Amino acid sequence: MLSDERRSLILDRLGTQGRVLAADLTAELDVSADTIRRDLRELDDAGLLRRVHGGALPRHGDASPFASRERRAPEAKASIARRAAEIVREGQVVVLDGGTTTLELARALADDLRASVITTSPPIAIALAAHPGLEVTVVGGVLRPDALVTVGAAAVEALRLIRADVVFLGVCGLHPEIGVTTEDLEERHVKAAMIAGAAEVVALADHDKLGTAMPVVVAPITAVTQLVTDADADEAALAPYLALGIEVLRA
Amino acid sequence: MLSDERRSLILDRLGTQGRVLAADLTAELDVSADTIRRDLRELDDAGLLRRVHGGALPRHGDASPFASRERRAPEAKASIARRAAEIVREGQVVVLDGGTTTLELARALADDLRASVITTSPPIAIALAAHPGLEVTVVGGVLRPDALVTVGAAAVEALRLIRADVVFLGVCGLHPEIGVTTEDLEERHVKAAMIAGAAEVVALADHDKLGTAMPVVVAPITAVTQLVTDADADEAALAPYLALGIEVLRA
DNA sequence: CCGGTTCATGCACAAACACGCATAAACCTG
């Protein structure tokens, strides 16, 4: 058994069963517990799973995606959201992607801000409805049940008409060479349409998303003009983005 | 059971039931009360729930959208919604107007129903996202902050393309001569577009809306094919609709 | 105010873990 095979098998197992136990893997793959631990640690470093005491869990999805995702690193998300909210200026046309971080961003917008917000996310639309100074536009389309965003041809077509001042992307993965990535092909097209019509593209990514990649490429990293991340991101991880001329904001 | 899984489960439970009891968790998760207490304490520290004596509650005293209206005559609305949900048949294309009654209707749809639902209401879209058998389409447009529905040219245009089997209208006023009426001109155009493309038009109106009229006329009463109202509606108020050939369902 | 319940703290123990090192295989490289 090659080590790469073993790791693939671990990821397979994780995908089908939703979790793996280190002890089980030790027994079934007939290697020492150390080796399994090493595998799990490196897969975690690569962003392919989430290491926990006793085993590992999928990095992004457990049972109820949106609700449970909201609780991952909430303070990091909140600080990123607050910092990102400062980017928005009076009178701008703002496009908001779906996701928990962008939802926090919506909530963090200043109460006296006047602007126009366009979003594919029903939860964001509802959160902003109470805001006195915003005109909120919902992008129509087929609803993706887990991510709670609209997708499909109608959404892409509607976004194609928009010339936004700034778009905020809640990215799933951000890699200096691979670029902005996501899990879902439909969502990819929507995000790409958002980017295409925007003057500024702000990526919101907490530090453990930096250097990771998801299956679907949304856009090259050069499409991003600003990156907002949390204080735990280290210099080394940020250097490649700075070198590419991307403005990096640490909350 | 990994400890992380256990905590996720606790948060899930909290999300669905609105509260958790420490004693229940001890029994169901088969760990000691100490462990549960530790979990709850740490989840509280992380800001993910609010610890109280005997269990835990959601941290945000859940502010549900348009909460004030939702509690007006809730039992009448709920019974109308349940009755109306029975109208929907397998495989149909259903258009749902916004409003609290239609939101109840969405929640009342049978779990095993397979259908396509199109709505202008973000809250309805979110409520239906968890439903396994439905394809949910959101009609895009400018969000009306108080009613939480999309309006405007984009919404009308999108609805013009739809040939629905049945549309459910949460009406503001229903009068045998004046017809279906509402308060808002923008909403009127959206409702009219819904009606234009639908084979059946079901009006949901509790008994005190019968015989009343609002400033803006949506459609003549003949556009309505079915009327669902509550048990308190009296024969005299319903007679005119029956005389016009409208099928009347009393919940 | 009182009895039962729930809670926090300290402690003990086992499982899981990280780290350093040794070994052997795989792989360059001249």
Add this chain to the structure above:
DNA sequence: CAGGTTTATGCGTGTTTGTGCATGAACCGG
């Protein structure tokens, strides 16, 4: 092909983490 280097693995050692139990304090309903 010979010698050096890298890589993967397993083992020993000490540390951390998760859990359960005991004890006393805090809470609550009657």
